[in-house]
Amino acid sequence: MFKIGNIEIKNQVVVAPMAGVSNVAFRTLMKEFGAGLIYSEMVSNNALVYANEKTFKMLKIVDEERPLVMQIFGSDTEMMVNGAKIIEKQSDCDIIDINVGCPVKKIVKNGAGSKLMTTPEKLYNIVNNVVSNVSVPVTVKIRSGWNQDNINAVEIAKIVEKAGAKAIAVHGRTRSQLYRGEADWRIIKDVKDAVDIPVIGNGDIKTPEDAKKMLDETGCDAIMIGRGLLGNPFVIRQTVEFLSTGEYTKDYSKYDKLDMLIEHAKRLVKVKGEHLALLEMRGQAPYYVKGLHGAKTIKIKLAQISKLDELITIIENYKDYLKERDTLE
Helix, strand or coil, X not given: CEEECCEEECCCEEECCCCCCCCHHHHHHHHXXXXXXXXXXXEEHHHHHCCCHHHXXXXXXXXXXXXXXXXXXXXXXXXXXXXXXXXHHHHCCCEEEEEECXXXXXXXXXXXXXXXXXXXXXXXXXXXXXXXXXXXXXXXXXXXXXXXXXXXXXXXXXXXXXXXXXXXXEEEEECCCCCCCCCCHHHHHHHHHHCCCCEEEEXXXXXXXXXXXXXXXXXXXXXXXXXXXXCCCHHHHHHHHHHHHCCCCCCCCXXXXXXXXHHHHHHHHHHHCHHHHHHHHHXXXXXXXXXXXXXXXXXXXXXXXXXXXHHXXXXXXXXXXXXXXXXXX
């Protein structure tokens, strides 16, 4: 267990914010698998201030997913303050996180996301003013730096701590790396050694063993799992088990994953309606079948779904195919 401000987190397993993924349906699944803390997908402060209806819907949370971090991005101090105040009022979240890690071009070209790592003074002002205007703890998620010639995570961590942030998450890649190459966990250790607030390590955690290794090597307070969860939410439960007991269940089958795909889709339909949910599942579903026999054909079928019943029929027939194949081997 660790604390962010006055918020107690029951374990060291944190779910990363992922655009287009981390909605209520996904988050409640992650919570049921045992995650100690979950981040929302990032929301635009500009869209909040200008009362964008779609963005306001992203603020919906349910008690079952608490404690929840609602993440905001932007580059203008006044707008960020106004956006954070709206988040606090409309979502009743437990923590607000400022995104200083997103590497996507359309975000950084406006000075937001990881671009803020190149403007430390502006970042200090944003964090300090947001902290002063909301009552919930404020955290910051960063990268190791802008590029290999500008590794400044330690400097940035000290700045946001001074500005009043209650925790910091560090992705061990630079902005220029995007999601390529290996994450440098030494940066996470350097940040942990430099600040007194909790540090959450992020980058290249795909197994429970990876999580334990990061904790041991960096001394960070918690680990954050992101893309490693796509199509495999069981890794959350496994990691929680491994960190608490040294052992974990390893026998989740391909059929368990396919059943989870259907459950994910059903929850998403309840949250977003069938049309939008199935459009989103076209991107999510392939992760669940990745590596399975005949997956290429199934992915083509899943890319065309428009009804929940279609998805269920495709997956149930696929399960029958796999079971028949298993009996022949």
